[in-house]
Amino acid sequence: MSGSILDGAGRGDILPRRKRRIFLWLLLGGLIVLWFGAFVPPILAKNGFHSAARVGYWLYRPICHEKGYRSFFLFGAQRVYPLALAGASVGMNYERVLESGEPIYRAAGEFYGDDRFGYKAALCQRDLAIIGGMAIFTAGFLIFRRRIRPIPFWIWIFCGCAPMAIDGGSQFLPAFWTAQERLRESTWELRVLTGLIFGVSTAWLALSYLEKKDGLCQ
Structure with a gap:
């Protein structure tokens, strides 16, 4: 037992892991403050x-x-x-x-x-949803991190980023064939939905990557 306690690798892992867990709590706290602060x-x-x-x-x-x-x-x-x-x-x-x-x-x-x-x-509707989604996933990651599997990068691109990019980007398209200045304006429901998906998927990608790379919060 003493050998394992005094082992350099064993001792070297304790503080970094604690610091990583503290980082997660600080991240969650910061997101909550940012959300409610709005x-x-x-x-x-x-x-x-x-x-x-x-x-x-x-x-x-x-x-x-x-x-x-x-x-x-x-x-x-x-x-x-x-x-x-x-x-x-x-x-x-x-x-x-x-x-x-x-x-x-x-x-x-x-x-x-x-x-x-x-x-x-x-904060606008979409930003509130993004920050809220990141906070929700971070809280879930702290509790269920051992059960959460990493999200592939391509899923983040197509399922996390693409819906928000399409919904937000299409608002800037001009309507050449009508009298309207712009083609469309999104609704608050779509902004919240796409922002929430982006926030959750971004936190999922980032935290699962850190977990895989550095053993975050083990």
Whole structure:
């Protein structure tokens, strides 16, 4: 027993494995903070702390476009205000929210809400789904890591990336044969679904690779 304890390889494995487990917990904690943190600015704005809310939106701006018509709203008449192009069955579309005459694609990132329409989350619908999916898989990996098999890279490309790329990328295609400026606008359901799949599959690919390469969390 003493020989195995004093063995260099055995001793050398203990701390790295503990550090890897700590890394996983830190990753999960960071994802949870990032996800819930996106709802802090609308809560601050609702309670009158508009300057603090603007700081919160500004902090999230580098990682998200924060366009209102692709975001969830809190404390307002509706949870979502999609563009009319999306064809969603909602009471008000985003064009009605921004009746100022300002170019809607530019103004959508600056408008964070008001008491009538509510206040948007600091992350868009798809980003919330991506981060949520990564957090869900990371939590599952901590519990069931020995039962989780690695995901092939091609599955990640075709099942994880492709749906989101098609759904998101097609929104930028011009509609040459119609009077519309763009071909289509996605719905919040598709953004959440494709974002969730991408988040789960990305965490699955990365963590299973680390598990295979370095014995993560064994």
